[in-house]
Amino acid sequence: xxPLRLDLEGFGTFRDPMTLDFSDSDYFALVGATGSGKTxxxxxxxxxxxxxxxxxxxxNQVSLAMAPSTGHTRVSLVFENGxxxxxxxxxxxxxxxxxxxxxxxxxxxxxxxxxxxxxxxxVLDAEIxxxxxxxxxxxxxxxxxxxxxxxxxxQCVVLPQGGFAKFLHAPKSERQDLLVxxxxxxVYxxxxxxxxxxxxxxxxxxxxxxxxxxxxxxxxEEAEEAAxxxxxxxxxxxxxxxQVLEPWLHADQAVATRVAETRALVELKGDLATVTxxxxxxxxxxxxxxxxxxxxxxxxxxxAKETDEALAEANADEAGDAATWRELxxxxxxxxxxxxxxxxxxxxxxxxxKALGTAHESNSNAVAAEAAAAGELETVRDAHRADExxxxxxxxxxxxxxxxxxxxxxxxxxxxxxxxAEDSLAQARSRVSASARGQALAERDQGNAEDEGARLGSExxxxxxxxxxxxxxxxxxxxxxxxxxxxxxxxxxxxxSRIALESxxxxxxxxxxxxxxxxxxGRELGQLRDRFAEQRPPTLTGDHVADWETFxxxxxxxxxxxxxxxxxxxxxxxxxxxxxxxxxxxxxxxLASGGIAAPSSLTxxxxxxxxxxxxxxxxxxxxxxxxxxxxxxRLAGDVAESQQAERxxxxxxxxxxxxxxxxxxxxxxxxxxxxxxxxxxNELSNGQFELTVDAKQDLLVVDHNxxxxxxxVQTLSGGETFQASLALALxxxxxxxxxxxxxxxxxxxxxxxxxxxxxxxxxDVVASTLEQLSGGGERTVGLVTHVAALADRVPVRFQVTRExxxxxxEKVWS
Numbered sequence: 001x002x003p004l005r006l007d008l009e010g011f012g013t014f015r016d017p018m019t020l021d022f023s024d025s026d027y028f029a030l031v032g033a034t035g036s037g038k039t040x041x042x043x044x045x046x047x048x049x050x051x052x053x054x055x056x057x058x059x060n061q062v063s064l065a066m067a068p069s070t071g072h073t074r075v076s077l078v079f080e081n082g083x084x085x086x087x088x089x090x091x092x093x094x095x096x097x098x099x100x101x102x103x104x105x106x107x108x109x110x111x112x113x114x115x116x117x118x119x120x121x122x123v124l125d126a127e128i129x130x131x132x133x134x135x136x137x138x139x140x141x142x143x144x145x146x147x148x149x150x151x152x153x154x155q156c157v158v159l160p161q162g163g164f165a166k167f168l169h170a171p172k173s174e175r176q177d178l179l180v181x182x183x184x185x186x187v188y189x190x191x192x193x194x195x196x197x198x199x200x201x202x203x204x205x206x207x208x209x210x211x212x213x214x215x216x217x218x219x220x221e222e223a224e225e226a227a228x229x230x231x232x233x234x235x236x237x238x239x240x241x242x243q244v245l246e247p248w249l250h251a252d253q254a255v256a257t258r259v260a261e262t263r264a265l266v267e268l269k270g271d272l273a274t275v276t277x278x279x280x281x282x283x284x285x286x287x288x289x290x291x292x293x294x295x296x297x298x299x300x301x302x303x304a305k306e307t308d309e310a311l312a313e314a315n316a317d318e319a320g321d322a323a324t325w326r327e328l329x330x331x332x333x334x335x336x337x338x339x340x341x342x343x344x345x346x347x348x349x350x351x352x353x354k355a356l357g358t359a360h361e362s363n364s365n366a367v368a369a370e371a372a373a374a375g376e377l378e379t380v381r382d383a384h385r386a387d388e389x390x391x392x393x394x395x396x397x398x399x400x401x402x403x404x405x406x407x408x409x410x411x412x413x414x415x416x417x418x419x420x421a422e423d424s425l426a427q428a429r430s431r432v433s434a435s436a437r438g439q440a441l442a443e444r445d446q447g448n449a450e451d452e453g454a455r456l457g458s459e460x461x462x463x464x465x466x467x468x469x470x471x472x473x474x475x476x477x478x479x480x481x482x483x484x485x486x487x488x489x490x491x492x493x494x495x496x497s498r499i500a501l502e503s504x505x506x507x508x509x510x511x512x513x514x515x516x517x518x519x520x521x522g523r524e525l526g527q528l529r530d531r532f533a534e535q536r537p538p539t540l541t542g543d544h545v546a547d548w549e550t551f552x553x554x555x556x557x558x559x560x561x562x563x564x565x566x567x568x569x570x571x572x573x574x575x576x577x578x579x580x581x582x583x584x585x586x587x588x589x590x591l592a593s594g595g596i597a598a599p600s601s602l603t604x605x606x607x608x609x610x611x612x613x614x615x616x617x618x619x620x621x622x623x624x625x626x627x628x629x630x631x632x633x634r635l636a637g638d639v640a641e642s643q644q645a646e647r648x649x650x651x652x653x654x655x656x657x658x659x660x661x662x663x664x665x666x667x668x669x670x671x672x673x674x675x676x677x678x679x680x681x682n683e684l685s686n687g688q689f690e691l692t693v694d695a696k697q698d699l700l701v702v703d704h705n706x707x708x709x710x711x712x713v714q715t716l717s718g719g720e721t722f723q724a725s726l727a728l729a730l731x732x733x734x735x736x737x738x739x740x741x742x743x744x745x746x747x748x749x750x751x752x753x754x755x756x757x758x759x760x761x762x763x764d765v766v767a768s769t770l771e772q773l774s775g776g777g778e779r780t781v782g783l784v785t786h787v788a789a790l791a792d793r794v795p796v797r798f799q800v801t802r803e804x805x806x807x808x809x810e811k812v813w814s
Contacts, residue, residue, distance in 0.1 A: 001146050001157065002080045002748050002780045003045060005116045005123070010073035010092075011047070011065055012040040013807035020809060022782075023116055025796040027774035030784045032800030037807035038784045041800070042158060042750055048077035048088045049142050050150045051105065051135060054158060059150065063100040066092050067805070078116050078123060081145060085110040086131075087124055088142065107132040107141045155732070158750045172697050188665065192656030199649035206642035213635040219628035227625050231618035237594040238611050244590045245604055248583035255580045258573035265566040268535075272559040275528060277548040278521045285545055288518055291511040298504040305497040312493035316486040325480035331466055332473035338460040345456055349449035356442040363435035370428035377421035387412045518544060525551060532558070667697060674699070677724075677731035684723045684769045691724065719765025726769060749773075751783040760789065767793040 004023045008014040014037060022028065030038040043053035043065075052059040066073045073092040078085070091104035107130075114126030132141035143149055148157070278284075390412040393399065399406050471479065522544040529537045529551065538554050540547045587607060591598050596614045599606035671693060678691040690702040692710065700710045701724065716724055730749070751770075767790055774781040783794070791797055797812045 001049075003077060004080060004085070005076075005078040006041065006044060006048070007074070007076040007120050008041075008044055009075075010067050010070040011044050011075050012067060013037045013802060013805060014040065014044075014809075015067050015070055015806050016808070018809055019120070020798060021116070021811065022780070025780070025782075027771070027781050027794060028783075028796040028798060029791050029794035030782065030798050030800060031786060031788075031791040033786055033802070036800045036802040037809075038786070038800050039752055040807070041798070041809070042752055042782075042784065044075050045077060045750070046154065046158060048075045048090055049146070050153065051090060051102070051139065052150065054154045062092060062102060066094060066100050069805070070094070076120060076124075078110070083112075085112055085114060086145070087127075088138070089124070102135055105132070105135045105138045106130065107138050107145070157748055158752065188656050192653045195649040195656065196653035199646045199653060202642045202646035202649060206639050206646065209635050209639045209642060213632055213639065216628050216632035216635070219625055219632050221629075224622065224625040224629065227618065227621040231615065231622055234594060234611070234615040234618050237590070238615055241590070241608065241611055244587055245607065248580070248587050249604055251576070251580035251583040254576045255573065258569065258576045262566065262569040262573050265562055265569055268532075269559060269562045269566060271531065272555050272562065275552065275555045277552060278524070281521055281545055281548060284514065284517055284521065288511070288514045291507065291514050295504070295507045295511055298500070298507045302497070302500040302504045305493075305500040309490075309493040309497040312486075312490040316483075316490040319483040319486035320479065322480060322483040322487060325476055325483055328467075328470055328476040329473065329480055331463055331470075332476060335460065335463045335467060338456055338463065342453065342456045342460060345449065345453045349446070349453055352442065352446040352449045356439070356446050359435070359439040359442040363432070363439045366428070366431040366435040370425070370432050373421070373425040373428040377418070377425050380417045380421045384418060522547070670697065673728070673731045677727040678702075680730055681724055681727035684727060684772055685720070689720065689724065691727070717765075718759060718762030719769075722762065722766045723769050726773070730773075747778065748780040749782075751781070763787065763789055766790065770794075 002022075004021075006020040006022065007018070008020075009017045020041065030041055032038050039055070043055060046053050047065055051062065053065070056064050065075070071094040074089075076087060076089045078087045080086075087106075087108050087110055089104060089106045089108075090102065092100055093103045094100050108124070108127045109129040109131060110123070111126045111128050114123065116123055131145070132138040146153065389401065390410050393406045393409045395406055395409055397406060398404065470476070522540075522542075525544065525547055526540065529540065532555075535558050537558075538547075538550050584602065587602070588598050591607065591610065594611070594614065596610050599610050674691050674693050682688075682690050688703065688705050690704070691713075692700050692702055694700055694710075699713045701713050701716060701720075703709050703711065713721070713724055770781060770783065771793070773779065783790075785791055792814065795814050797814070799810045799812050801808055801810075
């Protein structure tokens with residue numbers, strides 16, 4: 001895993017959005033004062049991937065990630081792993097009551113050629129696959145992808161502050177406990193405990209299976225052979241069953257035939273005894289004959305009345321429609337009335353024309369008088385214009401004639417002649433208005449008279465057009481009376497015809513009821529004849545009375561013949577029943593010989609079913625014994641397997657519970673780790689130092705500059721101690737990664753170690769060691785320090801500063 005880009009918002013002291021670009025930094029340092037937030041950046045990397053941080057008391061205590069005064073936290077890490085590019089995103093939110101919950105946990109794969117520059121949203125838009133979208137799913141997906149569990153990650157990739165050289169200087173006992181813890185060797189103790197538990201469970205299972213196997217003591221070879229003999233016997237019995245059933249079935253069939261024949265004769269005799277003719281057949285025939293004669297008479301009367309009705313209809317058609325003649329009479333009356341009204345209208349028009357002329361003359365005279373009065377008023381006003389002007393002057397304003405300011409208005413009385421002339425003009429105008437109204441009324445009356453005359457004339461013309469070629473008024477009145485008389489005659493004829501028809505229908509209804517009863521008597525006889533068709537009764541002629549007499553005579557003769565046949569059939573049925581009883585006894589004896597209970601209802605099916613069921617039961621008994629024997633054999637194998645499991649797990653528990661085994665595992669792990677660390681130290685020290693372990697399992701350093709002498713690691717200088725500690729840390733990380741489920745690649749190491757206590761010479765060795773460790777671009781190395789001398793030698797620095805409660809970071813190149 002190699003980090004490329006880290007985005008923070010609301011995480012710890014990084015309250016504002018912040019982006020760190022690691023894509024061009026194989027070797028970088030997080031620098032800044034103590035408490036500025038350097039380690040928080042390492043925490044953010046861990047949180048983005050695993051949802052936790054090494055410094056948290058509890059792994060799931062996500063509330064520690066959120067700044068106290070913020071309600072939203074977002075951390076996103078873009079990284080490469082195994083040649084692919086991924087992004088891990090986690091978002092937290094604070095509820096109203098202060099509870100912090102995870103709102104989003106996503107692990108996605110990005111396009112391999114996607115950019116990591118610019119807005120985070122644009123970077124994440126390059127998603128090509130979603131690997132996880134929940135905290136639980138993300139935990140599994142990250143561990144599977146990186147090949148490192150959370151514990152392995154913080155021991156292999158993130159080397160926490162304060163414990164870097166702990167393993168190098170620890171006493172042998174503490175180092176052994178540390179190896180047991182870091183390498184997970186305690187698992188063998190748990191395996192031993194589990195083996196002992198499994199041994200106990202296997203012993204209990206063996207005992208339980210043995211008790212279960214005791215229930216199958218009856219599943220023996222002898223029991224299987226006895227069941228097989230029983231099945232064979234029933235198989236032979238089933239094969240010979242048809243030879244026993246056939247005689248019995250034939251005898252039973254003969255009994256059934258005789259019983260059916262006797263029953264049929266008994267039923268026929270009873271049926272013949274119940275045959276009786278209808279009691280009112282002769283009276284019904286007489287009533288039917290009388291009804292036929294009455295219907296013929298009623299039909300003749302109806303025909304005569306219908307003829308009279310047809311004649312009346314012809315007369316009415318010849319006289320014409322009374323409505324047509326009535327309309328003609330009304331038109332003659334309307335023409336006479338219109339002629340009278342038109343004459344009166346002409347007189348009214350003449351009077352209105354004369355009144356209009358008089359109104360015209362009166363209006364002309366009034367208009368002339370008005371003009372004269374207006375001229376007289378104007379003459380008087382001209383003569384007294386100065387008097388009129390004096391009444392319109394206002395003191396202090398200009399005169400409308402001379403335009404000089406009026407100082408004093410002269411007092412001049414109004415001239416009496418002007419008022420008289422104005423009165424005369426008003427009276428003349430009033431007379432003009434009155435004469436105009438009179439003229440308008442005269443014009444209206446004349447117009448109304450003209451419209452009335454035109455309307456009456458037009459209507460009279462329309463009536464006269466309709467009366468063209470029509471009879472005169474007296475002839476139309478005569479034809480109307482004639483039509484009324486013919487119509488009355490037709491109504492009377494239709495009534496008498498309807499009465500006759502109703503009488504005929506009533507007679508037909510009565511006859512129909514008699515015919516229904518008569519036909520029913522014949523149908524009843526026909527049904528009786530069909531019922532006794534096998535006895536060949538006499539043929540019917542259609543005369544129901546005669547047919548009934550003939551049939552009753554035949555029934556008495558036939559009944560005597562049936563009585564004779566019935567006696568003979570009863571004797572034959574009794575003899576057949578005796579034979580059937582003997583054959584039935586043979587069947588019961590066969591069933592008893594096979595140990596089969598006789599069915600309650602003895603039939604061919606019930607007997608065959610009883611034998612088949614017994615055979616099936618016997619065959620199932622064979623299979624059941626075989627199954628029980630097979631199950632008993634499996635149980636025996638399971639008992640042996642459980643006993644073997646008990647022995648193996650008990651021996652494994654004894655071996656793993658021994659203290660020597662754990663010590664041997666620790667010594668092997670330490671030797672393997674020291675071998676790998678020695679090679680790394682030799683490379684970091686330019687061939688000067690190697691590590692080894694003595695017989696007491698103490699760590700020694702081999703100094704090739706001093707004739708390959710061996711001395712305790714406690715004699716190393718500060719810089720040499722750092723090199724040795726780093727070599728052991730890398731080897732320990734490799735060991736832990738090898739134990740992880742996915743065999744994670746260690747291409748990133750983050751050192752959170754204090755270097756402030758190192759002198760200048762040692763610090764130079766540390767710097768050179770880290771430069772050598774990151775050389776070649778095969779591993780990303782990041783360290784946390786506030787030592788300027790060390791930071792200055794790192795090519796890329798992320799300067800972390802804090803102002804109040806907020807931290808910020810700036811990327812600086814050497």
